[in-house]
Ligand SMILES: Nc1ncnc2c1ncn2[C@@H]1O[C@H](COP(=O)(O)OP(=O)(O)OP(=O)(O)O)[C@@H](O)[C@H]1O
């Protein structure tokens with residue numbers, strides 16, 4: 133309550149005092165929320181900057197470990213060591229991936245998707261995650277809930293909320309997952325500054341666990357905030373979910389009662405467009421090979437060198453450049469041989485990978501392009517809309533992944549031109 137007293141002159145000797153009382157709970161809550169949001173942004177920026185450089189280091193380690201393990205006649209201990217290095221690198225990559233999501237420097241690849249289908253994709257994983265002591269109840273809306281989203285990121289949101297619910301019920305309980313369509317007329321401004329009116333797909337994940345004490349409730353979305361013992365939680369689960377949902381123009385609301393349980397609700401704006409049929413990506417058993425000529429553009433010399441080795445071992449011919457202008461020089465000399473551009477999105481010297489691709493496409497409109505990045509400053513928080521014969525691989529990627537994406541893109545280009 134805010135009380136303001138004001139003295140106003142009255143007649144003759146009398147004095148009048150006016151008291152104004154105002155309930156400022158809403159305003160204070162909103163201020164607190166905004167403070168939290170800017171704190172998250174600051175931490176996110178810091179983490180994202182580190183994650184980028186780290187990804188380039190990880191890319192090198194990952195590729196060296198895979199190449200090393202392919203050396204003929206290695207003793208079993210060496211093979212095991214390489215396998216361990218790869219596993220550890222994959223874990224580190226997962227961590228940087230989360231940091232990039234939080235700082236919204238992750239490249240976001242949205243499509244039109246049905247939230248119910250997205251949920252069905254993770255049900256078996258959810259069942260395995262929660263174990264036998266927790267009873268799972270799922271109820272999905274009858275109508276499809278079409279949203280514009282990145283399926284992998286939305287699955288991450290679901291899993292993070294499910295893992296938290298599981299951890300809140302060490303002695304078992306009930307986990308309820310449901311989806312519904314909600315029309316919101318008046319935004320709950322106070323509870324959620326991001327809330328807005330409209331039609332929303334709402335995902336609810338409710339548990340009957342320990343609940344969240346009111347004093348820590350305002351902090352749960354902060355990066356690195358955790359109440360779990362060291363080594364158990366990093367405190368990135370909810371901040372990751374928060375950032376992802378925000379990037380989808382939605383918000384998360386939470387209500388909780390100590391000893392009773394918690395309910396998390398994810399609101400995502402509905403779209404009306406039909407889901408376009410997505411071509412099933414071909415899957416390969418062995419890393420696919422090819423003999424085409426690839427223009428490889430990468431400013432990090434060690435990563436470029438390794439990528440070249442990976443591509444050459446798979447049969448490709450590689451022309452390499454460290455900047456966009458070098459790439460254009462090579463293009464001018466070899467444009468009739470180059471069949472694919474594989475480029476980092478962020479390049480030094482003023483022209484990024486995207487602009488480079490546009491430049492080359494002026495002369496070869498059907499040139500397939502594969503982009504890669506640890507993240508790119510120009511792309512921070514933006515959407516990458518890929519054309520038909522374009523693809524994207526997030527760094528650090530394994531050689532197999534790179535080869536698969538390149539092959540798919542080349543095949544797609546060939547099919548669409550024939
Ligand atoms: N369903 C829940 N029930 C009770 N407490 C919860 C629930 N979800 C989150 N919390 C609280 O919020 C904190 C932060 O959650 P968050 O998912 O961000 O991190 P974490 O689970 O501790 O670690 P990580 O997800 O990185 O493994 C948790 O440590 C816990 O105290």
Ligand SMILES: [Mg+2]
Nearest residue numbers: 292296369370
């Ligand atoms: Mg968690």
